[in-house]
Amino acid sequence: MNRGWQLGTGLILTALAGYVDALGFVRLxxxxxSFMSGNTTQLSVSLAHGEIRHALMPILLIFGFLAGATLGSGLSMVVPRRWATPVVLAYETLLIMAALALGLPxxxxxxxxxxxxMAMGAQNAVLAQVKGFRAGTTFVTGALFSLAQKIAEAFTGMGxxxxxxxxxxxxxxxxxxxxxxxxxxGRYELYALLLPALVGGSLAVTAALLAARTRIAH
Structure with a gap:
């Protein structure tokens, strides 16, 4: 997989992270x-106010993200390197479909x-493989700071x-x-998850085909 494909995939997955995060934000x-910094702050505020009941959902989301990221990272480590991206993307797609199937009834x-x-945690395991690319909602604050630095470098002629x-x-x-x-x-409620599932599944298939082509070439 060349650098251009990785960067393009990274941008698509960042958009998907924003999509799922906004869906979750409105729903919850x-x-x-996906944005665990926000959930951690919410958890701390709830605990400080003694509102244990309100702390349960942030805890659940943080644990889900951690579990998804751990399993996704583990998958990327145990499978051959060229298959890591399609395998983790397929895992993410299954998690999104599970959210839809369990949430509807x-x-x-x-x-x-x-x-x-969990799906968003797994997605970060894919994005972590794109070296030097800040992607995913977890890193957008850092991306904004990097953007500011590079604008300053452009204006001063130092970059x-x-x-x-x-x-x-x-x-x-x-x-x-x-x-x-x-x-x-707002229009489709939880059925809106079909779009990230479709995109994630399509990327998984494409990545698998590219990995298979690389194997044949070698």
Missing amino acids: GGLYT TPELGLASFFMA PRLGWLGDAAVWSALLVGAFVGTLAY
Whole structure:
């Protein structure tokens, strides 16, 4: 898989992270399925106020994200390197479908949200393989700071004039994904998860075909 394919996949997955995060935010009334910094703050505030009941959902989401990231990272380590991306993407797609299947028959918010958080944790295991690329909602604050640095470098002549475009693209991908996710959930509710499942599955198939072609070439 060449660098261009990796970067393109990274941007698509960042948009998907924004999409799922916005969907979870609207569904859960202010919590996140991908942005664990926000959930950690919510957890701390709830505990400080003695609102143990309100702390349960942030704990569930953080645990789900951690579990998904751990299992996704483990999969990427135990399979041959060229198969890591398609395998983890397929795992993420299955988790999204599980969130949809479990969330539709019950009004309970936690069950579907747990699997959505797991899927976003797994996705970060894919994004971690794109070296030097800040992607995913976990890293968007860092991407914004990097964007500011590179704009300053461009203005002072101490860096490439267009070196800031990559970080701007990451932030824009998250913005657009969250915007579309909000609209999709407003219209289709939990069925809106079919889009990230379709995109994730398509990327998994494409990555598998590229990995198979690489094996044949060698």
